[in-house]
Amino acid sequence: MDLHARRADSFGAQAEAYxxxxxxxxxxxxxxxxxxxxxxxxxxxxxxxxxxxxxxxGLSAEGHRVTAVEPNEQMLSELVRRVHGVRALPGHAEHIPVPDQTVDAVFVGTAFHWFDQEKALPEIARVLRPGGVLAVMWVEPVTDVEWVRDLERMSATSVESERHDPVSIMAHPSFAPEERTTFPHSHHRDSPEAAIAWINTHSRMIVIDEQERAAINDKMLTYLRERPETSNGPFDVPLLAEVFRTVRVSE
Ligand SMILES: C[S@@+](CC[C@H](N)C(=O)[O-])C[C@H]1O[C@@H](n2cnc3c(N)ncnc32)[C@H](O)[C@@H]1O
Incomplete structure (x- = not known):
């Protein structure tokens, strides 16, 4: 298995922490x-x-009928355990286990970069009703805040962060040109340790060896325990949600 595939499938090892x-x-x-x-x-x-x-x-809390599709068994089990009242199915973006033209919207959260887009986009088009929406989003730390930027830099590992530019990727004859916007968000953390537990759920941290991970975690913990913003009790990590939407057109 190459590194990309290994990372795409790595999250299950940290499903509960995730x-x-x-x-x-x-x-x-x-x-x-x-x-x-x-x-x-x-x-x-x-x-x-x-x-x-x-x-x-979040989709379910908005009152929608939600089908969740996820290939990793451990991740899907956590979903079933924690989110009730939704349909949960094993499956990949390249072969979506739902019939043609049966959904109004497909959402992808912090995962589009793991797909084989040449296969996934026609599959997404297949399951959407005409006029339906594809929404692709990421939630990322705001790195113009000094301590967040420092933390991001310290959490770099020997494997690169993976993320593609969806503006070019989403160009496909089944979809109208995409629109993009951002929303401020935040992540409440009770302690420096909780911030580190969050960072350790990223694939770049999961796939490295224990020694490298321990060294990075030590460095981050020392830093967070010293920074005034994070040393004394709970704090919020500023995040930005970047959202792309496009409409399924009739061909
Ligand atoms: C960073 S997690 C995002 C999970 C969730 N959407 C969220 O926002 O918390 C990436 C997810 O993509 C899944 N994944 C990886 N490759 C995939 C593929 N080809 N098709 C569908 N899901 C995939 C992984 O198993 C993992 O659960």
């Missing part, structure tokens, strides 16, 4: 993504690469 420590998504991002559908009604929504259900829970 569910515990990763941030959720701003509700404003979900609402903005669904605007092109022009309705307040309950929609059929697919959360693709749903992980432990961070975005699934």
């Amino acid at each position: 569910a515990e420590h990763r941030p959720d998504y701003p509700v404003a991002a979900i609402r903005w993504a669904l605007e092109p559908l022009g309705t307040d009604e309950r929609l059929d929504v697919l959360d693709l690469a749903a992980g432990t259900g961070k975005l699934t829970a």
Whole structure:
């Protein structure tokens, strides 16, 4: 298995910690993504690469009928354990286990960069009703805040962060040109240790060897225990949700 595939499949090893420590998504991002559908009604929504259900829970709380699709068994088990009232299915973006034209929107949270997009985009187009929406989003730390930038720099590992530019990737004849916006968000952490537990759920941390991980964690912990913003009790990590939406057009 190459490194990309190994990383795409790495999250299950940290499934419980992932569910515990990763941030959720701003509700404003979900609402903005669904605007092109022009309705307040309950929609059929697919959360693709749903992980432990961070975005699934937000979609469900908005009142939509949600199907969550996730290939990793441990991640899917956490989702089933934690998010109730949704349909949860094993499956990949390149072969989505739902029939043609049965969903109003497909959401992808912090996972589009793991897909084989040449295969995934026609699959997403297949399951969407005409006029349906594809929404792709990431939630990332705001690195113009000094301590957050320092932490990001310290958490770099011997494997690079992976993320593609969806503006070019989403160009596909089944989809209208995408629109992009951002929403401020934050991640509440009770302690420096909790911030480090969150960082350790990223694939670049999961796939490195124990020695490298321990050295990085030591460095981050020392830093957070010294910084005035983070040393005394709970703090919020400033995040930005970056959201892309595009509409399924008839060919
Ligand atoms: C960073 S996690 C994001 C999970 C969830 N959407 C969230 O926001 O918390 C990436 C997820 O993508 C899944 N994944 C990786 N490759 C995939 C593929 N080809 N098709 C569908 N899901 C995939 C992984 O198993 C993992 O659960």
